[in-house]
Amino acid sequence: MATKNKRLFARTHEGTKGRAFGPEQQLRRALMNCMLWEDQFYENGVTIAERMAELVPKVKAETVAAMAVEAREDMKLRHAPLLIVREMARHETHRGLVADTLERIIQRPDELTEFLSIYWVDALGPMQQRKKAAVSAQAKKGLARAFAKFDAYQLAKYDRDGAVRLRDVLFLVHPKPKDADQEKVWKQLAEGELASPDTWEVSLSAGADKRETFERLIAEKKLGALALLRNLRGMQVAGVPKRTIAKALEDMRVDRVLPYRFIAAARYAPDLEPELENAMFRSIEGHHRLKGKTTLLVDVSGSMSGLMSRRSEMMRLDAAVGLAVLAREIGEDVEIFTFSNQVVKVPARRGFALRDAIVASQPHGGTLLGSAIAKVDRKDRRLIVFTDEQSHERVAAPKGRGYMVNVASYQNGVGEGDWQRIDGFSEKILDWIIASEAG
Secondary structure, eight states: OHHHHHHHEEEOTTSOEEEOOOHHHHHHHHHHHHHHHGGGHHHHOHHHHHHHHHHGGGSOHHHHHHHHHHHHHTSOOSHHHHHHHHHHHTOHHHHTTHHHHHHHHOOSTHHHHHHHHHHTTTOOSOHHHHTTSOOOHHHHHHHHHHHTTOOHHHHHHTOOOSSSOHHHHHHHHOOOOSSHHHHHHHHHHHTTOOOOOOOHHHHHHTTOOHHHHHHHHHHTTOOOHHHHHHTHHHHHHHTOOHHHHHHHHHHSOOTTOOHHHHHHHHHHOGGGHHHHHHHHHHHHTTOOOEEEEEEEEEEOSGGGGSBSSTTOOOBHHHHHHHHHHHHHHHEEEEEEEEESSSEEEOOSOOHHHHHHHHHTSSOOOOOOHHHHHHHHOOTTSEEEEEEOOOOSSOOOOOSSSEEEEETTOOSSOOOOSSEEEEESOOTTHHHHHHHHHHO
């Protein structure tokens, strides 16, 4: 028994006792971290990527393939599943499942070029030389099958300048067209003659009448959910009838849109709040549950009114409120508090009413984070703190499971002891918490 315990426990970087996991569990944990920071994959995900590369050959091929599919289809990741398949292609024990897995996880044309960029990332020299590096037969087969899934509109939309182009993939893998029409489309792609995609960016930049353009794109269902939300103000200024916009919100696909985007959109289109709230609730239907008891502590201090980035119109408080709305809907037992100079419990509201209650809960003053945590932290509840971490005082260790979400991603954080730290904002924070606690 003593020998078994010695294998089970290891030491963390800080020297405290921690749990040692097997290769499959380690690979899943590394994948969970990619869930948060996939957009910064090449900058901050290097260590995670290297760890996944080491772990792939240590886990059964069928398990690795299933994990890649789960990461793409359930977790909505793009880069990490491609990296896993690249590593599968490098090992004889895993190579036989590459084609089937690659065909399934590639869901957008730009993922064809992204896979080759990842595949060739270790090759030396300029990209033109890297392109000559051999690509495995299984990888080519998977790319060829995936290539055939996309129509002319999709190919034109994602035929972008870059180190690897869609035509490069076409020439490399030689997919077989299913009919004469597809063969014609591929010939146009190869010769750079595909018609420009009919998107709102292209139409508006061409000088078309804005109202007519938006109404046509809505009628033809060519505005995706995010494009629709981003353009609400422009549509209203252009004179698109409210009933037309409301119908578009009712019909749009919302399964990949999280609450904070509806909250940000409502700031510019307050008269559409009922329709936006209905769409927001639809977007949460079927979401994985946040089990157990949860306490949310939301920072409403003055600094939370800052923008998430220079290019964003979303405030830090929007992000925190959006996650609070989501947690209220998916949590089994959730209580919400705000803090600034004091701690206030928020009424058991939902949707935009919860947003209003959080924003109006107290004056937006200082950041007395340590005192707030001391008042609400309990051993039998998970504690999630949404803050920019600019605390005026010491922050103690959590009594139970504690998550410190720094939505500003400042360099220096606060807090002693075993806080799980999430630095920066991601749409998938609650998904990551659910998945990591599930093991």
